[in-house]
Amino acid sequence: MGKTLAQKIWEDHVVHSAPGEPDLLYIDLHLIHEVTSPQAFDGLRLAGRKVRRPDLTIATEDHNTPTIDIDKPIADPISKLQVDTLRKNAAEFGIRLHSLGDIEQGIVHVVGPQLGITQPGMTIVCGDSHTSTHGAFGALAFGIGTSEVEHVLATQTLPQGKPKMMAVNVEGTLRKGVTSKDIILALIAKIGTGGGQGYVIEYRGSAIRALSMEARMTICNMSIEAGARAGLIAPDQVTFDYIKGRPHAPESGEWESAVEYWKNLYSDSDAQFDVQVDLDANTLSPFVTWGTNPGQGVPLDSNIPAPSDFADEASRNAAERALEYMGLQAHTPLKSVKIDTVFLGSCTNGRIEDLRAAAEVIKGKKIAAGLRMLVVPGSARVREQAQREGLNKVFLDAGAEWREAGCSMCLGMNPDQLKPGERSASTSNRNFEGRQGKGGRTHLVSPLVAAATAIRGTLSSPDDL
Amino acid sequence: MKAFISHTGTAVPLRRSNVDTDQIIPAQYLKRVTRSGFEDGLFNAWRQDPTFVLNQPQYKSATILVAGPDFGTGSSREHAVWALQNYGFEVVISPRYGDIFRNNSLKAGLLTVIVAQAVVEELWDAIEANPALEIAVDLAARELRFGGKNVRFDLDDYTRWRLMEGLDDIGLTLRNVDSIATYEEKRPAFKVKTLPARS
């Protein structure tokens, strides 16, 4: 019987396997940031252990970092302590770190791919659930907790139980104005936040193959919002072209053997998936969430659902609570919902293509009176590239704020937060209660919808302009 | 890690589904660099409401949390597990968990028990009728016992053994350190390295 892509990668990384035990997998790359690592380094110190492979490890500062005045010390003393702790740990254990102010600093899931250290066929972990982003390259990439971070630091391996396999087939052609963000929001609305639980999702089909590398990353990024452990896409010429020439791409001589290996990374035609889900790309339209979990999403041109629309009691109760928290009435058209803040950024949609797409919509226009728009590039490199292309000017001329790189308002650990009751249209990945600031209300959208919304002041698509 | 064989205690009925880790502990509370002191952050937003179940005096000394489906979805923050443990919880019972949260809990020694939604509803009703109801969580027998009832739960043999022995995963893995070295020797030359840094 044939194998799935994820099974092939798995088998290539088994270090030790015994009946009744989880497989011990080798980890090719370990990404680190300041929030989930301090206790892991402490554990190493306590046990007198070293980092086994500093040369397969890389760290950045992203969650706590401010997006203004980055040349000054971090104002919040507790955030500063966490960042300083990472700096101390990286120095002590010999780990490469990209600090605030460094051109390679940025959100950990933006930095890996842009340096070319994310490559097909790898196992990649990070103490962050959106590690699934790297699956877009045909890597098996998943988030882990701090105990596991310590485990990988000490051993460069991780014991793992075998996941189940889900294929998501997206066939057809996306209409103009519909993006990969809409594919993934529609999928999560379809299968639910628990729908992918226990699975590795492989995204396949003509609509997926037609996507750019960065658009593929947006989809794999949000696999976790469907509950999946990881999401991946078979590598192809688009993948190889994206990696070629990046700082850590295999050098000539090794490039050929790498590509030869990468070309075997696909699911065999007779591979068995435990579940298959089909999505028709032709009929998709811009999607937006109305509630407090990423599965509570609908097409932007529809009305807010009513609790009674849901068949089971748990969903009805969840909808009722969500509408109350969001301050929304059932049956209202989503396009009439007024927005206070637009956030363009995060590891989901903070890459150069996202900024270009939004700038294209905004160019020559002004954002709505009273609305605040924050543009936060995913990395310092993305920021620099955008400035070279003059995108910062487009945003600034429209009245938006042009910030430094980091996670920013995606989770509001730094000062970039919503105030209680404030409503955002956000290109990030989580609309949980209080995610962007206590009492804040979040609608998840694509960069195109974010841009159009900034101009009209209500949830909108570029077609409404 | 402390060994977990069985635990008997009273419980809190948390009648909510999709309790994500941002609710269990909001981002603002993740800035500590230790593993302790996270109890203040636990369900911080909800605890502002005096009627929230954790604020009710009859549940003050509870050590078991009974929640709806999809508990612990979202962020990978192990702080969510520590916050529950720091607050005094030893066991969570729910029909379904976020994968990473569940992994984290079982590594850190917080037992996350999976039972059918019907059992959760029955527990909620029973606890609300009698907040002093004692629930026994017997890992050796993989069984919950309350009010004269026995309910079996599943947990794979390996994890159960590790929890009952209180074993540290890293120590277990290091028994295979030779296999790790052998594997490393066979890794192809084109595999990426982060050092020396190139840019």
Ligand code: SF4
């Ligand atoms: S941008 Fe948001 S989701 Fe991504 S790593 Fe940062 S906090 Fe997490």
